[in-house]
Amino acid sequence: MGALLEADAICVTFGGLRAVDGVSFTVNAGEIIGLIGPNGAGKTTIFNALVGLQPLTSGFVRLGGERVSGLKPHRVAQKGMTKTFQNAALFPDMSVVENVTTAALLRHDLHGARTKAEAVLEKLGLNGIAQADVADLTFPQKALVEMARALATEPRVLLLDEVMAALTHSEMDEVMEVIRGLRAEGLSFLVVEHHMRAIMALCDKLLAVNFGRLLAHGTPAEVAANPQVIEAYLGHGAVGKEAAHA
Ligand SMILES: Nc1ncnc2c1ncn2[C@@H]1O[C@H](COP(=O)(O)OP(=O)(O)OP(=O)(O)O)[C@@H](O)[C@H]1O
Ligand SMILES: [Mg+2]
Numbered sequence: 001m002g003a004l005l006e007a008d009a010i011c012v013t014f015g016g017l018r019a020v021d022g023v024s025f026t027v028n029a030g031e032i033i034g035l036i037g038p039n040g041a042g043k044t045t046i047f048n049a050l051v052g053l054q055p056l057t058s059g060f061v062r063l064g065g066e067r068v069s070g071l072k073p074h075r076v077a078q079k080g081m082t083k084t085f086q087n088a089a090l091f092p093d094m095s096v097v098e099n100v101t102t103a104a105l106l107r108h109d110l111h112g113a114r115t116k117a118e119a120v121l122e123k124l125g126l127n128g129i130a131q132a133d134v135a136d137l138t139f140p141q142k143a144l145v146e147m148a149r150a151l152a153t154e155p156r157v158l159l160l161d162e163v164m165a166a167l168t169h170s171e172m173d174e175v176m177e178v179i180r181g182l183r184a185e186g187l188s189f190l191v192v193e194h195h196m197r198a199i200m201a202l203c204d205k206l207l208a209v210n211f212g213r214l215l216a217h218g219t220p221a222e223v224a225a226n227p228q229v230i231e232a233y234l235g236h237g238a239v240g241k242e243a244a245h246a
Helices: 043-051 073-079 096-104 110-123 139-151 169-184 196-202 220-224 227-233 239-243
Strands: 005-014 017-027 032-036 058-063 081-083 157-161 188-192 205-210 213-218
Touching: 005 043, 017 043, 017 058, 017 213, 032 043, 032 169, 032 196, 043 073, 043 081, 043 157, 043 188, 073 081, 096 110, 096 139, 110 139, 139 157, 139 169, 169 188, 169 196, 196 220, 205 220, 205 227, 213 220, 213 227, 220 227
Parallel strands: 032 188, 032 205, 081 157, 157 188
Antiparallel strands: 005 017, 005 058, 205 213
Protein backbone atom coordinates (compact mmCIF):
# COMPACT_ATOMS: atom_id res chain seq x y z
CA MET A 1 0.00 0.00 0.00
CA GLY A 2 1.24 3.51 -0.78
CA ALA A 3 1.96 6.20 1.78
CA LEU A 4 -0.88 8.28 3.21
CA LEU A 5 0.89 11.56 2.42
CA GLU A 6 3.49 11.99 -0.30
CA ALA A 7 5.46 15.14 -1.05
CA ASP A 8 7.19 14.66 -4.39
CA ALA A 9 10.00 17.12 -5.20
CA ILE A 10 8.03 20.13 -3.98
CA CYS A 11 9.42 23.60 -4.70
CA VAL A 12 8.24 27.04 -3.63
CA THR A 13 10.02 30.20 -4.78
CA PHE A 14 9.39 33.76 -3.58
CA GLY A 15 10.90 36.02 -6.24
CA GLY A 16 14.51 34.78 -6.39
CA LEU A 17 14.36 32.89 -3.09
CA ARG A 18 13.97 29.10 -3.20
CA ALA A 19 12.18 28.75 0.13
CA VAL A 20 11.42 25.06 -0.57
CA ASP A 21 13.80 23.38 -2.97
CA GLY A 22 12.91 19.89 -4.15
CA VAL A 23 11.70 18.33 -0.91
CA SER A 24 10.35 14.75 -1.01
CA PHE A 25 9.05 12.61 1.86
CA THR A 26 6.22 10.31 2.85
CA VAL A 27 4.06 9.91 5.93
CA ASN A 28 2.27 6.65 6.70
CA ALA A 29 -0.98 6.23 8.63
CA GLY A 30 -0.40 6.56 12.38
CA GLU A 31 3.09 8.06 12.09
CA ILE A 32 4.35 11.14 13.92
CA ILE A 33 7.01 12.80 11.78
CA GLY A 34 8.99 15.80 13.02
CA LEU A 35 10.13 18.55 10.68
CA ILE A 36 13.12 20.41 12.13
CA GLY A 37 15.46 23.15 10.94
CA PRO A 38 16.74 26.59 11.92
CA ASN A 39 14.63 29.76 11.67
CA GLY A 40 13.83 30.53 8.05
CA ALA A 41 14.65 26.98 6.89
CA GLY A 42 11.30 26.64 5.11
CA LYS A 43 9.24 24.59 7.57
CA THR A 44 6.13 26.78 7.61
CA THR A 45 6.33 27.21 3.84
CA ILE A 46 6.39 23.40 3.44
CA PHE A 47 3.27 23.17 5.62
CA ASN A 48 1.55 25.94 3.65
CA ALA A 49 2.44 24.17 0.39
CA LEU A 50 1.05 20.85 1.67
CA VAL A 51 -2.33 22.31 2.67
CA GLY A 52 -2.81 24.53 -0.38
CA LEU A 53 -2.15 27.91 1.25
CA GLN A 54 0.98 28.37 -0.84
CA PRO A 55 1.01 27.37 -4.53
CA LEU A 56 3.86 25.06 -5.56
CA THR A 57 6.33 26.25 -8.15
CA SER A 58 6.80 22.59 -9.07
CA GLY A 59 6.29 19.14 -7.60
CA PHE A 60 3.26 17.26 -6.32
CA VAL A 61 1.47 16.49 -3.09
CA ARG A 62 -0.67 13.35 -2.82
CA LEU A 63 -2.99 12.33 -0.04
CA GLY A 64 -4.22 8.74 -0.05
CA GLY A 65 -2.74 8.41 -3.54
CA GLU A 66 -4.81 11.31 -4.86
CA ARG A 67 -3.20 14.54 -6.02
CA VAL A 68 -4.11 17.47 -3.75
CA SER A 69 -1.53 20.03 -4.93
CA GLY A 70 -3.37 22.77 -6.82
CA LEU A 71 -6.47 22.48 -4.63
CA LYS A 72 -7.65 25.31 -2.36
CA PRO A 73 -7.06 24.85 1.39
CA HIS A 74 -10.70 23.99 2.19
CA ARG A 75 -10.66 21.30 -0.50
CA VAL A 76 -7.42 19.86 0.90
CA ALA A 77 -9.05 19.92 4.35
CA GLN A 78 -12.07 18.06 2.96
CA LYS A 79 -9.67 15.43 1.61
CA GLY A 80 -8.28 15.07 5.14
CA MET A 81 -5.26 17.34 5.72
CA THR A 82 -5.13 20.59 7.68
CA LYS A 83 -2.67 22.60 9.75
CA THR A 84 -2.56 24.70 12.87
CA PHE A 85 -1.10 28.19 12.60
CA GLN A 86 2.30 29.12 14.03
CA ASN A 87 0.79 31.97 16.03
CA ALA A 88 -2.59 30.75 17.21
CA ALA A 89 -5.18 32.32 14.92
CA LEU A 90 -8.27 31.95 17.07
CA PHE A 91 -11.16 34.37 16.64
CA PRO A 92 -10.72 36.63 19.70
CA ASP A 93 -14.36 37.71 19.98
CA MET A 94 -15.73 34.17 20.05
CA SER A 95 -15.91 31.61 22.82
CA VAL A 96 -13.86 28.42 22.66
CA VAL A 97 -16.78 26.30 21.47
CA GLU A 98 -17.71 28.87 18.81
CA ASN A 99 -14.13 28.87 17.54
CA VAL A 100 -14.16 25.10 17.20
CA THR A 101 -17.66 25.13 15.67
CA THR A 102 -16.53 27.39 12.80
CA ALA A 103 -13.90 24.79 11.89
CA ALA A 104 -16.43 21.93 12.06
CA LEU A 105 -18.60 23.73 9.47
CA LEU A 106 -16.28 22.17 6.88
CA ARG A 107 -18.27 18.93 7.07
CA HIS A 108 -21.45 19.80 9.01
CA ASP A 109 -24.39 22.20 9.12
CA LEU A 110 -24.45 24.59 12.08
CA HIS A 111 -26.21 22.19 14.43
CA GLY A 112 -23.97 19.28 13.45
CA ALA A 113 -20.89 21.49 13.69
CA ARG A 114 -21.77 22.51 17.25
CA THR A 115 -22.26 18.86 18.21
CA LYS A 116 -18.92 17.96 16.60
CA ALA A 117 -17.18 20.85 18.38
CA GLU A 118 -18.53 19.73 21.74
CA ALA A 119 -17.37 16.17 21.09
CA VAL A 120 -13.84 17.31 20.18
CA LEU A 121 -13.62 19.55 23.26
CA GLU A 122 -14.75 16.66 25.42
CA LYS A 123 -12.14 14.38 23.89
CA LEU A 124 -9.36 16.88 24.63
CA GLY A 125 -10.64 17.44 28.17
CA LEU A 126 -11.63 21.02 27.38
CA ASN A 127 -15.39 20.94 28.11
CA GLY A 128 -14.79 22.99 31.26
CA ILE A 129 -13.63 25.95 29.15
CA ALA A 130 -16.09 25.59 26.25
CA GLN A 131 -17.79 28.89 27.09
CA ALA A 132 -14.59 30.78 27.97
CA ASP A 133 -13.40 33.76 25.94
CA VAL A 134 -10.27 32.80 24.02
CA ALA A 135 -8.60 35.97 25.37
CA ASP A 136 -8.71 34.45 28.87
CA LEU A 137 -6.99 31.16 27.97
CA THR A 138 -3.59 30.05 29.24
CA PHE A 139 -0.88 29.08 26.71
CA PRO A 140 -1.49 25.32 27.00
CA GLN A 141 -5.24 25.87 26.69
CA LYS A 142 -4.68 27.94 23.55
CA ALA A 143 -2.51 25.19 22.10
CA LEU A 144 -5.18 22.58 22.76
CA VAL A 145 -7.98 24.77 21.39
CA GLU A 146 -5.92 25.35 18.24
CA MET A 147 -5.60 21.56 17.94
CA ALA A 148 -9.32 21.17 18.63
CA ARG A 149 -10.09 23.50 15.72
CA ALA A 150 -7.95 21.40 13.41
CA LEU A 151 -9.43 18.13 14.71
CA ALA A 152 -12.96 19.43 14.15
CA THR A 153 -12.27 19.22 10.41
CA GLU A 154 -11.76 15.43 10.88
CA PRO A 155 -8.29 15.14 9.34
CA ARG A 156 -6.31 12.02 8.49
CA VAL A 157 -3.08 14.04 8.62
CA LEU A 158 -2.65 16.96 11.00
CA LEU A 159 0.21 19.44 10.64
CA LEU A 160 1.18 21.11 13.93
CA ASP A 161 3.24 24.30 13.54
CA GLU A 162 4.91 25.09 16.87
CA VAL A 163 1.83 24.40 19.00
CA MET A 164 4.11 23.80 21.99
CA ALA A 165 5.98 27.11 21.79
CA ALA A 166 5.68 28.98 25.11
CA LEU A 167 4.76 25.84 27.08
CA THR A 168 6.58 24.58 30.19
CA HIS A 169 7.97 21.03 30.20
CA SER A 170 5.00 19.63 32.11
CA GLU A 171 2.54 21.46 29.84
CA MET A 172 4.37 20.02 26.81
CA ASP A 173 4.07 16.55 28.31
CA GLU A 174 0.30 17.03 28.56
CA VAL A 175 -0.01 18.12 24.93
CA MET A 176 2.22 15.21 23.82
CA GLU A 177 -0.06 12.77 25.65
CA VAL A 178 -3.01 14.16 23.67
CA ILE A 179 -1.07 13.76 20.40
CA ARG A 180 -0.10 10.17 21.27
CA GLY A 181 -3.72 9.34 22.10
CA LEU A 182 -4.88 10.64 18.72
CA ARG A 183 -2.13 8.71 16.95
CA ALA A 184 -3.31 5.55 18.69
CA GLU A 185 -6.61 6.12 16.88
CA GLY A 186 -4.79 6.20 13.53
CA LEU A 187 -4.24 9.92 12.99
CA SER A 188 -0.92 10.94 11.39
CA PHE A 189 1.07 14.02 12.36
CA LEU A 190 3.72 16.25 10.90
CA VAL A 191 5.14 18.33 13.73
CA VAL A 192 7.28 21.48 13.64
CA GLU A 193 8.77 22.34 17.03
CA HIS A 194 11.91 24.10 18.15
CA HIS A 195 11.84 22.23 21.49
CA MET A 196 14.16 19.31 20.72
CA ARG A 197 13.10 17.57 23.93
CA ALA A 198 9.52 17.38 22.67
CA ILE A 199 10.55 16.40 19.13
CA MET A 200 12.87 13.62 20.31
CA ALA A 201 10.26 12.22 22.71
CA LEU A 202 7.32 12.38 20.32
CA CYS A 203 8.44 11.58 16.78
CA ASP A 204 8.95 8.23 15.04
CA LYS A 205 11.12 9.86 12.38
CA LEU A 206 12.58 13.28 11.66
CA LEU A 207 13.06 15.32 8.53
CA ALA A 208 15.73 18.02 8.85
CA VAL A 209 15.66 20.98 6.47
CA ASN A 210 17.88 24.00 5.90
CA PHE A 211 17.70 26.60 3.12
CA GLY A 212 14.62 24.82 1.79
CA ARG A 213 16.41 21.50 1.28
CA LEU A 214 16.10 18.18 3.03
CA LEU A 215 19.40 17.66 4.90
CA ALA A 216 18.64 14.34 6.58
CA HIS A 217 15.86 11.94 7.42
CA GLY A 218 15.71 8.96 9.74
CA THR A 219 15.09 8.11 13.38
CA PRO A 220 15.41 11.02 15.83
CA ALA A 221 18.74 9.63 17.09
CA GLU A 222 20.12 9.26 13.54
CA VAL A 223 19.11 12.75 12.49
CA ALA A 224 20.35 14.40 15.69
CA ALA A 225 23.74 12.73 15.17
CA ASN A 226 23.99 13.78 11.51
CA PRO A 227 26.98 16.14 11.06
CA GLN A 228 25.15 18.33 8.51
CA VAL A 229 22.25 18.74 10.91
CA ILE A 230 24.55 19.64 13.80
CA GLU A 231 26.36 22.12 11.53
CA ALA A 232 23.03 23.73 10.52
CA TYR A 233 22.16 24.22 14.18
CA LEU A 234 25.52 25.60 15.39
CA GLY A 235 24.78 28.86 17.12
CA HIS A 236 21.06 28.07 17.15
CA GLY A 237 20.86 26.11 20.40
CA ALA A 238 22.26 22.87 19.03
CA VAL A 239 20.30 19.78 18.25
CA GLY A 240 23.34 17.68 19.12
CA LYS A 241 23.67 19.09 22.62
CA GLU A 242 20.04 18.44 23.51
CA ALA A 243 20.02 15.05 21.83
CA ALA A 244 22.86 13.96 24.09
CA HIS A 245 20.45 14.29 27.02
CA ALA A 246 17.45 12.74 25.32
N1 LIG B 1 5.24 35.08 1.84
C1 LIG B 1 6.56 35.15 1.73
N2 LIG B 1 7.14 35.97 0.83
C2 LIG B 1 8.49 36.03 0.70
N3 LIG B 1 9.35 35.27 1.43
C3 LIG B 1 8.82 34.44 2.34
C4 LIG B 1 7.41 34.33 2.54
N4 LIG B 1 7.19 33.39 3.52
C5 LIG B 1 8.39 32.96 3.90
N5 LIG B 1 9.37 33.58 3.19
C6 LIG B 1 10.82 33.31 3.32
O1 LIG B 1 10.98 31.93 3.04
C7 LIG B 1 11.98 31.36 3.91
C8 LIG B 1 11.36 30.23 4.71
O2 LIG B 1 10.45 30.78 5.67
P1 LIG B 1 9.58 29.89 6.62
O3 LIG B 1 8.63 30.79 7.33
O4 LIG B 1 9.01 28.75 5.86
O5 LIG B 1 10.68 29.35 7.65
P2 LIG B 1 10.49 28.47 8.96
O6 LIG B 1 11.40 27.31 8.82
O7 LIG B 1 9.06 28.22 9.24
O8 LIG B 1 11.10 29.46 10.08
P3 LIG B 1 10.70 29.65 11.65
O9 LIG B 1 11.38 28.54 12.40
O10 LIG B 1 11.30 30.98 12.00
O11 LIG B 1 9.20 29.63 11.78
C9 LIG B 1 12.51 32.52 4.75
O12 LIG B 1 13.66 33.04 4.11
C10 LIG B 1 11.37 33.53 4.72
O13 LIG B 1 11.86 34.83 4.90
MG1 LIG C 1 7.77 28.70 10.77
